[in-house]
């Protein structure tokens with residue numbers, strides 16, 4: 108057991124009740140999604156499925172308000188006691204690094220818990236203190252997880268880890284449909300190795316009506332925003348600061364429908380006519396200079 112500092116202490120997870128499962132299933136009855144996924148994991152995956160499964164512009168990307176609906180906020184509202192935040196995702200995506208960034212301890216050895224189920228930490232968000240428990244190493248059945256917020260982490264440098272978060276969201280939506288989810292793309296500092304674009308991650312988050320944040324746990328970039336959003340959601344509040352809105356978090360402007368956003372995205376991809384004309388002009392000038400060179 109490694110040393111644990113006073114702000115981060117080891118806690119045991121509660122023993123949870125498993126949801127009742129039907130005892131008899133007809134051969135023609137499709138398997139529930141979670142069982143299908145587990146089977147898929149067993150066949151295709153070399154990692155565990157619970158912890159492993161269960162671009163800088165107008166901010167690559169801060170908050171992505173999903174679709175036209177507000178993100179899911181726990182209907183149970185505010186809970187007494189510590190707020191539980193679970194970090195889930197494939198191995199190596201940076202969950203432990205993120206937990207340590209949350210725990211506010213730069214000296215990693217000081218707060219790593221070798222038995223590690225979770226870290227307890229006190230945070231102040233919106234002038235209010237809350238005790239949080241961060242689970243970064245959930246190895247039990249996902250249906251046994253009880254938490255106020257799930258943070259699904261992938262690495263922007265690993266497409267497979269991104270697909271894993273989609274599987275996890277399906278499982279979570281089945282077992283705990285009301286638990287708010289935040290999708291997090293970590294390792295945004297590794298720009299050259301990027302495999303998942305911010306746009307596709309945002310679109311994916313929009314499909315599941317959850318927030319998307321892109322961070323670098325190593326550089327502590329945007330981790331405070333993530334923590335604050337998680338705490339607000341855990342309190343049963345919208346993730347943005349009081350008095351602001353999703354639009355404010357995204358840099359202002361009118362809220363766009365997904366169609367409008369898709370159009371804008373495609374428009375940015377396509378060369379515009381005037382720009383094309385400029386390029387053509389530029390090329391013609393170049394070819395003239397080549398011609399001149401040939402004359403020499």
Ligand SMILES: Nc1nc2c(ncn2[C@@H]2O[C@H](COP(=O)(O)OP(=O)(O)OP(=O)(O)O)[C@@H](O)[C@H]2O)c(=O)[nH]1
Nearest residue numbers: 197198199200201202203204293294323324325326
């Ligand atoms: N460049 C970069 N590396 C990171 C970042 N976050 C984590 N890493 C590195 O990624 C590796 C895996 O990080 P971990 O925090 O152990 O990942 P994990 O998801 O907890 O992994 P498991 O414990 O195996 O599930 C480590 O070498 C980290 O230093 C990041 O934001 N940027």
